[in-house]
Amino acid sequence: MQSIKNYINGELVDPISETFIENPDPATGAIYSLVPDSDEPDVLKAVTSAAEAYPAWSDRSSLERASFLSSIAGLLRRDLERLSLAESVDNGKPVSLARAIDIPRAASNFEFYATAIQQFSSEAHPMEGTALNYTLRNPIGVAGCISPWNLPLYLFTWKIAPALAAGNCVVAKPSELTPMTAYLLSELCIEAGLPPGVLNIVHGYGHKVGSAITRHPDVPVLSFTGGTKTGATIAATAAPMFKKLSLELGGKNPNIIFADCDYDTMLDTTIRSSFANQGEICLCGSRIYVEQSIYDKFRRDFVARTAALTIDDPLDEKSQLGAIVSKAHMEKILAYVELARQEGGEILVGGKQVYLEGRCRDGWFVAPTVIEGLSSDCRTNQEEIFGPVVTLSPFESEEEVLGFANGTAYGLAASLWTENLTRAHRVANHLQAGIVWINCWMLRDLRTPFGGMKQSGVGREGGIEALRFFTEAKNVCVKI
Ligand code: NAD
Secondary structure (H helix, E strand, O other): OOOOEEEEEOEEEOOOOEEEEEOOOOOOOOOOEEEOOHHHHHHHHHHEEEEEEHHHHHHOOHHHHHHHHHHHHHHHHOHHHHHHHHHHHHHHHOOOHHHHHHHHHHHHHHHHHHHHHHHHOOOOOEEEEEEEEEEEEEEEEEEEOOOOOOOOHHHHHHHHHHHHHHOOOEEEEOOOOOOOHHHHHHHHHHHHHOOOOOOEEEOHHHHHHHHHHHHHOOOOOOEEEEEEEEHHHHHHHHHHHOOOEEEOOOOOOOEEEEOOOHHHHHHHHHHHHHHHHHHHHOOEEEEEEEEEEHOEEEOOHHHHHOOOOOOEOOOOOOOOEEOOOHHHHHHHHHHHHHHHHHOOOOEEEOEEEOOOOOHHHOOOOOOOOOOOOOOOOOOHHHHHOOEEEEEEEEEHHHHHHHHHOOOEEEOOOEEEOOOOHHHHHHHHHHHOOOOEEOOOOOOOOOOOOOOEEEEEOOOOOOOOHHHHHEHHHHHHEOOO
């Protein structure tokens, strides 16, 4: 049984309470590690250590800070296999996915911001003959970074890397459901020689550790990724303290398929955008709208392709869908399938728990599920399920599908399939989403702004947006 430790002031330490949370492997249901059940006193220690490290860290040149980030990226790449295995066991995702996406992206996050900070510049606003304004973008201090369980190391590092690159020190909290790769990252930070206190990682529950980070008066900037409800709680705490806040929240993303699309590419990609990572990606398209003229063909092909997906032991290289992250989350997904039935939906494929043989016989697996016959305003089509469940609906016209697509409280991402260039641009322009993919999905350029509108979040991550978020702009006006 591995005991995870907090990373505070450069050291790996147990929580002050010396109590731990049992952490199961979702593929087997067996407890395989212990997570610190940290609380406010641990967070206080972490914030103090970050505050003490801050002046020296922010005084270093961006090149010096970048070289630490590059070293960490190199160590993540060196340990690709070990980290991929750890991510798969902790989260339930196929090890092949962790190896291809999660861990390489975590390394890229550090590498990207090591480079980006050296390109980061600010503006000057000359007032002809009178004065010169120039903008300083200084680090803020101690940044709080809180992340979810679905892409554990990928999203954790997506916050930490820009915060550190910009010169802040960090107190970070990974999800209590998937803490292992964050713990392994802390070991790599020590190996990379990151100065004590620059990055602190405190493990434990959201209502204890996350809440203590959010409330702490010496954490003036907070970057959060997780559920919309949690985001609202954090915003309610942070707003009266005037903290700078970035919220990346839930989604209910539409996937709009016009009859004139490149059908085969669309079908391959729609299988991925529906069920990759067991549908536990905030960007998965969970509402599939198909133009009426190809609806029957699409339904037949899509259901056949879904039924052929391999749900298996995540450690098996052939597994295409692994386990659901927790028993509670599996039960939530299955409850939504039941709700869909009650709302009049027809389950075309899936809709149930999958019981595997052998090592994974007690694991939490859900069959990829396709549902049709639901109205666009029913709960199944309005609420985030965050699992391998999609709904199919036909549409007649562009106007109608735009109404369906935009008709939820969320606005994170949307996909759009058409070979008609004019329509593609027109529909993209009208979609209420922070990210629109045309004829693709999850094609990511780390320089682009990333985030959602409506109840999917506030602010943008990625590229220069994150560096701007983790710095304070100051205008200096010099009279000439
Ligand atoms: P969650 O909101 O339950 O937890 C996210 C993190 O917040 C965890 O570390 C948790 O411990 C912590 N937390 C919980 N309560 C807290 C509190 N009161 N104060 C401070 N921190 C608290 O979300 P989850 O179940 O881990 O993740 C799934 C959700 O994340 C989905 O809604 C998904 O759409 C969303 N998500 C969004 C994005 C995005 O980029 N928009 C990316 C990935 C996941």
